[in-house]
Amino acid sequence: MRIVLIGFGTVGQGLVEILRDKAADLKLSENFVPQLVGVVTRSRGSLYHPNGLDLNGLLTAIKAGSLDQYPDTPGLERGWNALQTIQAGADVMVEAGPSNFETGQPALDYCYAALENGQHIVLANKGPVAVAYHELVSRAKAAGKKLRFEATVMAGTPSIRLGTQALAGCKITQARGILNGTTNYILTQMEDGMTYADALARAQALGYAEADPTADVDGWDAAAKAIILAAALFRARLTLKDMNVRGIRDLTTDDVTAAKAAGERWKLIAQVTPAGGSVQPTRVPLSHPLAGVSGATNAVTYITDLLGDITLVGAGAGRLQTGFGVLSDLLEINEGELISRI
Ligand SMILES: NC(=O)c1ccc[n+]([C@@H]2O[C@H](COP(=O)([O-])OP(=O)(O)OC[C@H]3O[C@@H](n4cnc5c(N)ncnc54)[C@H](OP(=O)(O)O)[C@@H]3O)[C@@H](O)[C@H]2O)c1
Numbered sequence: 001m002r003i004v005l006i007g008f009g010t011v012g013q014g015l016v017e018i019l020r021d022k023a024a025d026l027k028l029s030e031n032f033v034p035q036l037v038g039v040v041t042r043s044r045g046s047l048y049h050p051n052g053l054d055l056n057g058l059l060t061a062i063k064a065g066s067l068d069q070y071p072d073t074p075g076l077e078r079g080w081n082a083l084q085t086i087q088a089g090a091d092v093m094v095e096a097g098p099s100n101f102e103t104g105q106p107a108l109d110y111c112y113a114a115l116e117n118g119q120h121i122v123l124a125n126k127g128p129v130a131v132a133y134h135e136l137v138s139r140a141k142a143a144g145k146k147l148r149f150e151a152t153v154m155a156g157t158p159s160i161r162l163g164t165q166a167l168a169g170c171k172i173t174q175a176r177g178i179l180n181g182t183t184n185y186i187l188t189q190m191e192d193g194m195t196y197a198d199a200l201a202r203a204q205a206l207g208y209a210e211a212d213p214t215a216d217v218d219g220w221d222a223a224a225k226a227i228i229l230a231a232a233l234f235r236a237r238l239t240l241k242d243m244n245v246r247g248i249r250d251l252t253t254d255d256v257t258a259a260k261a262a263g264e265r266w267k268l269i270a271q272v273t274p275a276g277g278s279v280q281p282t283r284v285p286l287s288h289p290l291a292g293v294s295g296a297t298n299a300v301t302y303i304t305d306l307l308g309d310i311t312l313v314g315a316g317a318g319r320l321q322t323g324f325g326v327l328s329d330l331l332e333i334n335e336g337e338l339i340s341r342i
Contacts, residue, residue, distance in 0.1 A: 002037045002089070006094065006096065006097050012039070016058055019036070040082045045061075046067060087113065090117075091119060094122045094326055095123050096326070099130075101221075102240075108128045118145070121148070122330060124326055126224050130224040133231035133232075158312070163175065163302055170307055172302045173274075175272050176300070178268065181316040183222070185296045186217070219246055223240055223270065243278060
């Protein structure tokens with residue numbers, strides 16, 4: 001499988017580390033032999049080699065600051081932008097650039113270019129799926145290619161695959177969960193007596209929250225993930241404007257203490273049904289499975305007709321955790337390709 005990787009930050013590097021460290025296992029147990037032919041960043045260079053790039057060389061170069069540090073080899077191309085790299089050819093495009101919840105760009109154009117060039121798409125980037133899921137699905141179907149995006153919701157914890165594949169045959173009537181680790185971490189710290197401002201500062205120091213924490217603390221990141229879940233589970237056509245969104249910025253330590261005294265806990269709950277969705281700070285009884293989810297962990301409960309409630313708890317972010325989400329999609333595509341050749 002020849003892969004181009006757009007975005008070589010936390011997630012892209014996590015994926016490449018996994019591909020390097022598990023190469024023998026993946027070949028033996030999954031019959032998966034990936035070849036990374038292109039890697040693109042915004043400001044730290046880009047590389048393309050039709051015969052594949054050396055994974056260790058890529059990681060060493062980026063850790064030294066730039067892909068320009070990657071050794072010269074015959075046939076190596078440097079400095080191509082994302083579109084040039086996609087057009088040069090591959091079997092799969094992995095997009096791990098920054099998420100834009102308003103336009104999905106520039107990643108959305110990269111997805112369209114990948115399909116036009118006969119490539120499957122794997123996204124860690126939430127933007128294209130949150131903004132244009134139906135258009136992407138229809139173009140992918142027309143091209144006979146797969147669109148996969150497990151890593152966009154709960155990193156590698158298989159929320160999408162559980163809902164769309166393992167629970168196939170069950171009707172899911174609602175999904176509700178804790179889809180943003182930063183806000184859950186802040187709420188957990190506030191329960192331990194910290195103010196909102198101090199808890200946010202600690203989340204930033206630990207790398208959970210961005211310098212501009214708006215997308216997390218005001219609920220937009222959770223809302224985008226809820227929209228992705230609604231699209232995947234219900235084929236819903238929700239946009240951020242359809243979602244009733246409130247973040248945790250206004251919660252005080254008094255609010256948190258009052259909930260605790262009543263045997264409850266504040267959680268930022270994202271929920272979607274086929275009809276719509278919301279993200280709201282919600283007081284959850286301690287007996288509810290979501291109340292026990294603390295720190296940066298994520299969880300989702302699917303309410304189903306045949307199985308009742310199913311709650312999945314796991315990592316919602318992280319280098320290897322999200323890299324694994326991308327890998328799980330690559331493996332599914334690989335399996336499909338192998339089966340189609342039988
Ligand atoms: N980190 C997580 O735990 C996690 C979990 C789930 C989903 N995600 C999603 O996965 C994506 C990647 O996250 P990340 O944490 O890896 O971000 P990151 O560390 O900021 O890396 C982003 C990468 O994209 C590159 N890039 C930026 N603009 C680009 C453009 N126009 N064309 C090509 N490359 C471009 C950046 O280049 P430079 O190096 O030059 O800046 C960088 O290499 C995001 O959409 C994020 O929301 C992340």
